[in-house]
Amino acid sequence: MSKISFNPSELKVFKRETVKDTTVSNTSNPFGISFKGKVLDCDVFESTQKKDNVSFTGTIKNKSILAASAIAGTVNTTKKFMNESISKVVDSIGNINNLVNNISKKFNMDIVDLVKSIRFTRNPYNGKSVDELAKKFSDLNNELTMVTV
């Protein structure tokens, strides 16, 4: 009795093909809910090709969060700065008000009268004679009347 021998090439017919199971990740959700500290931002119904873009959007999201936090920080510092500036302005207005009140008390005058007096000191016609003023007044009045007529 001869020994049965198998040609290995013939056995290939019976060999079962091994199929590689490509597991597609379908564990994400479209609402960006975190799972064990990791943000699941991949859509369940997305194709494999689109999966690459998801990571890209993820980085954008992270960067946008960073940018938002930076903006929030800037807003806080700006708010603080603005509050300090406003308080300084309010203080200086109070000081000016006190100064004006003190001056008006010293000269025994109203603030309005005091302002009028200060303005009057800058009037170029202050201290001129009545004749000079009357001549100038008449000339300018005639000039104005001629323009309007």
Next chain:
Amino acid sequence: MNNTRTMSELSKIIEALGRHSDGSAVDVLEEIGTNSSEDMIRELTAKALISRNTNDSLKIALIYEGKGIHDLSIQVAESAVDSLKSLNDKSEVFKILEETINSDINESIKSRAKQVKDLISASLN
């Protein structure tokens, strides 16, 4: 010289005349200012006369027909009344208005003086 600049110059001259120590400044204001065809000049003149707060200057603004509170322009007359209200010492104003109401003067001037007196009295309360 343009119109705005002329008005600015005129307002400075009227102010200077209103504060002038010489009494003849009142005559200049009456002759040129109150007879001007420009409402703005008449208004400024009335203000200057009232802020002077003397008997002769107030008489022009309170008694003379077509001047001060009797001006045909409502704006000028109202501005004059406002100036009277803003005076610190109104004793001379009340004295002149009282004299005008009791005098034998034009009836329209008397009635206007009475109205103005009532307005100033109301503003005091």
